[in-house]
Amino acid sequence: MPTVNEMTREELRALYDAALSEYEKCKSAGLKLDMSRGKPGREQLDLSNDMLNMYIDPDETVMDGVEARNYGELMGLPACRRIFADLLGVKCEQVFIGGSASLNLMYDVIAKAYTHGLLHSEEKWAKLDKVKFICPAPGYDRHFTISQTFGMEMITVPLKDNGPDMDIIEELVKDPTVKGMWCVPKYSNPDGVVYSDEVIYRIANLKPAAPDFLLMWDNAYCVHEFEGDFVPFTNILEACRLAGNPDMVFEFASTSKITFPGAGVSCFCCSEANMDYMKKLWNAEIISYDKLNQLRHVKFFGSAAGVLDHMKRHASVLKPKFDIVLEALENEIAPLGIASWRKPKGGYFVSLYVMPGCAKRVHALCKEAGVNMTGAGATYPYKLDPQDSNLRIAPSFPPCEELAAAMQVLCLCIKLAALEKLLGLN
């Protein structure tokens, strides 16, 4: 099949008419399909049901001398901290265990910067006229929402194949009002990009003008390979320490997409100096997060190796779903040359780039046919995709059959929007 660039207007028109008629058929089928959120599907939830029904002997609720049922132990159960430390390659002393969502911990670190200042802050951020934050994009909408709720000025920086554009970032951090940066370094949301060693080295070696520059290292998909074995990843805490920036980074992770999204365990890691500082602040806020849930996780996994084993089971559920998405795009869209996408080996998304100016239209067409996608633009600060091109496909939630149906609709919509544009129909 020729690409659209090689087609005559008549051929384009014929293609459009065929797609439209198929689309109308889909519409009348009254579908209700959801590819909008990176939400694990039922099969994935079932993988952790043994934790749901776990027998815990009251005599084993004391672990490392801590009674999990009672108050105390601000930083969480040592055994749980050890598992995260092993997974992330950091020291136990650098791990703090939170509640069911790392989002909550991320929000809280930013909130502390505003209300109290960070370890090296000269002033609470609430007292500053302007706080700018670097946002590699496409990125995670909830990061941008946090920045926005605190009134930060978000600076969009392009995400490339090996991570964010460091030439731009190295310039930006010379501005002392640039206070930090969001990163999803492994299988980035949504592009599935893994930051290269060189990019990570340059990030760790940044020389920000702001003494309290805050690197928000959201390692959400740290063990979330769905293809191939676990890929070890640079320990950002150590990289920053070697670069003379030991207190610049907070790393976040959670079991939200390992055990239960609604009942997982989260953590952050930071230098011991940062930890001492944060502990004093946290001491006013919490006694400890849920230690019985931490204990359940420790019992369920046993060790970091147990987590990696478990992730293989997730992979076996997720891989076929990503295959459905990629094969549909490969078969239906690639030959026409009207969109591009990356082929991730981990994470939760396929990031799709349709023809510039077409993302919103594709989203609307999908919606009309009963297929719910993440809003066009959502992957950019202020929901503003400068090209109106990016769409995030989240394959995990729908069962395979529904996913295949949704992808058929999506492919039709990509074609329709592109042909409308090429034919000047919009």
Add this chain to the structure above:
Amino acid sequence: MPTVNEMTREELRALYDAALSEYEKCKSAGLKLDMSRGKPGREQLDLSNDMLNMYIDPDETVMDGVEARNYGELMGLPACRRIFADLLGVKCEQVFIGGSASLNLMYDVIAKAYTHGLLHSEEKWAKLDKVKFICPAPGYDRHFTISQTFGMEMITVPLKDNGPDMDIIEELVKDPTVKGMWCVPKYSNPDGVVYSDEVIYRIANLKPAAPDFLLMWDNAYCVHEFEGDFVPFTNILEACRLAGNPDMVFEFASTSKITFPGAGVSCFCCSEANMDYMKKLWNAEIISYDKLNQLRHVKFFGSAAGVLDHMKRHASVLKPKFDIVLEALENEIAPLGIASWRKPKGGYFVSLYVMPGCAKRVHALCKEAGVNMTGAGATYPYKLDPQDSNLRIAPSFPPCEELAAAMQVLCLCIKLAALEKLLGLN
């Protein structure tokens, strides 16, 4: 026995010598006893072990259409909200479920006032030069710590038999920089005072100059009678609504002292207008708190009535402990007239008033003999007890035998400190 006021110097001296010799014996026994925190004891933890080992069928994780294992439902499981609503006499729509500690929710509401402002704020509190907060005292040290960490100016107001001194408070709230007040309205920490209907009416009908005056209603002991039946209590949300102050109050509660302190469920309640406002802010911070733990609580209790039944079991553990404390004071101290205390019917503490200027000394003497008490002054803002008189006794944690031993030591220390003062030995 005559009171100390009726004794000659020689009699006082004889009493002192006898107490000192007994005290020295205790000291050499190498005790290690803890009456410092309102921490449930082992027997109380065991009361909820069925929840620890609960079998949950994966098919029952969907409740009211919400899959507890997965993301979603910001405000928490409806069934869990219903139980709290029934216990507190509020509407389901007014209940938001948090994580394992209401302290975390309290901190967060105050933090939101600073970073975003409350519903009726003219300005974020972070932008204000001065924020004053009313602190009835003696009170809960962790409340005061929250106020202090945000740099509030705390105003100490005496707590009387029926609640805080409202004459003073009605004057104070005319100052627009007075932004709120801490309250533990039922079995107050530490005095065990229950606010009278009149006091509650006057609180609800306050006319604060600050449009965003924040009544922090920490109903921590809402169902925590250890003597007699559950005593229904005024619904503060409704009282404030009737007084034309519907958005003035946030009420807090939790199961920390009902199920497991380390793994409970907390909530706050507020007007629906406040809830709408807060939900928008919370939306940037959380997806939902742990819904499986909410589900466990729903299964364990069934209903609000189930909670009240369960509290009877706690009462049967706690009552004998409070009896040990009160009988020791009654037998050893009352006849001498050197201290006073209230006799609570619920809550977690006995609040002891030793002779003015003696609280720190009693604390130090106890410590020397291996008995750990809450720090003298801890129950006041800035840890500053103007009389140096109040000590908080927390009887729940030690087993009865240890508690009795600790009370013997405490009684000796009360005597020693008083006699030192009367004899001019210090």
